Amino acid sequence: xxxxxxxxxxxxxxxxxxxxxxxxxxxxxxxxxxxxxxxxxxxxxxxxxxxxxxxxxxxxxxxxxxxxxxxxxxxxxxxxxxxxxxxxxxxxxxxxxxxxxxxxxxxxxxxxxxxxxxxxxxxxxxxxxxxxxxxxxxxxxxxxxxxxxxxxxxxxxxxxxxxxxxxxxxxxxxxxxxxxxxxxxxxxxxxxxxxxxxxxxxxxxxxxxxxxxxxxxxxxxxxxxxxxxxxxxxxxxxxxxxxxxxxxxxxxxxxxxxxxxxxxxxxxxxxxxxxxxxx
Numbered sequence: 652x653x654x655x656x657x658x659x660x661x662x663x664x665x666x667x668x669x670x671x672x673x674x675x676x677x678x679x680x681x682x683x684x685x686x687x688x689x690x691x692x693x694x695x696x697x698x699x700x701x702x703x704x705x706x707x708x709x710x711x712x713x714x715x716x717x718x719x720x721x722x723x724x725x726x727x728x729x730x731x732x733x734x735x736x737x738x739x740x741x742x743x744x745x746x747x748x749x750x751x752x753x754x755x756x757x758x759x760x761x762x763x764x765x766x767x768x769x770x771x772x773x774x775x776x777x778x779x780x781x782x783x784x785x786x787x788x789x790x791x792x793x794x795x796x797x798x799x800x801x802x803x804x805x806x807x808x809x810x811x812x813x814x815x816x817x818x819x820x821x822x823x824x825x826x827x828x829x830x831x832x833x834x835x836x837x838x839x840x841x842x843x844x845x846x847x848x849x850x851x852x853x854x855x856x857x858x859x860x861x862x863x864x865x866x867x868x869x870x871x872x873x874x875x876x877x878x879x880x881x882x883x884x885x886x887x888x889x890x891x892x893x894x895x896x897x898x899x900x901x902x903x904x905x906x907x908x909x910x911x912x913x914x915x916x917x918x919x920x921x922x923x924x925x926x927x928x929x930x
Contacts, residue, residue, distance in 0.1 A: 704870035709898035713791030716902070719870045729776040736769030784854075788869060790883070792890045795819070795842065797862060799854060812852050812862055816887065818844040822880050827856075827865070837867040840877055872904035 708715045740762045789796040794815040801808045820843045827837040842862045856863045866873035879901055883890050892898060 703899050703902050703904075706870050707899045707902055709893070709896065711894055711896065713789055713893050714898050714902065716788045716790070716869050716871045716876070718786045718868050726776060726779060729772045729779070733769045733772035733776055736765045736772065740766040740769060786865070786868065788864060790880070790893060792893055795880070797864060801854075810852065810854055812848065814842060814844050814846075814862060816884060816890070818846050819884055820844060822877060822884065824877055827867075837865070838873040840864040840866050840873070840880070871902045875902050875904045 704719075706717050706719075784799055784801040786797065786799045789798070794813055796811070796813045798812075799810045801810065823841040823843065825839050825841050827839050829835050829837065839856075840863070842864065843860055844862065845860070847859050848857065848862070853859075854863070856865075866876055869876065883893075892901065
């Protein structure tokens with residue numbers, strides 16, 4: 652992302668020197684996308700988990716953990732690029748003098764270039780918006796519920812799975828590895844139960860007897876969430892703590908320094924497998 656920001660600055664400086672307005676527009680778009688990407692990377696690295704998210708709620712019956720808005724930053728960046736490029740290109744096509752002296756009115760090539768960039772950004776914006784799958788994880792005295800609403804264009808499908816505590820066999824920390832040259836290890840939690848799930852109750856990453864929680868997409872710190880789930884499973888007589896008004900504080904993560912120390916210790920010993928997605 653730093654390299655993309657450097658390229659954006661270089662393109663902007665060249666555009667100013669050569670009076671190329673389209674280069675300036677593209678550079679601004681690249682700079683916004685790089686800033687959004689860096690913000691997303693910091694979030695994925697765990698720096699967002701300093702305190703329990705205000706979006707985690709407790710209503711006296713349990714804790715409700717929604718999915719974080721991980722696409723929001725990307726959508727803002729794509730929306731900015733699409734709006735800036737399309738407005739500039741369309742304004743030029745209608746003869747509006749909104750580009751000052753940077754864009755030659757006879758330069759149809761620059762207008763087409765901006766139109767193409769705006770169209771691609773708009774298409775990407777629509778794609779990510781249409782194929783989202785918001786999820787809410789609810790932890791209560793009686794069990795765990797994973798509620799997912801999958802969107803495919805204008806249609807939606809609900810996948811609602813409830814796991815009673817007595818049906819849960821174990822929680823297994825795992826990683827979802829994505830990427831090519833640069834691998835990203837996203838922490839997930841696999842919940843194995845004694846009940847076999849039908850196809851309508853499963854998502855793509857579930858199995859017959861396992862329900863997968865994409866911990867990296869929730870607003871709770873993954874390791875803290877896993878520790879709480881394991882504690883509640885091992886101590887059924889303590890599950891009444893979920894009914895406390897301040898139950899959301901159970902998901903308060905340890906300080907960053909402590910998490911960094913634990914991560915270094917785990918890497919050096921390599922004796923305990925945990926969720927490694929967050930610092």
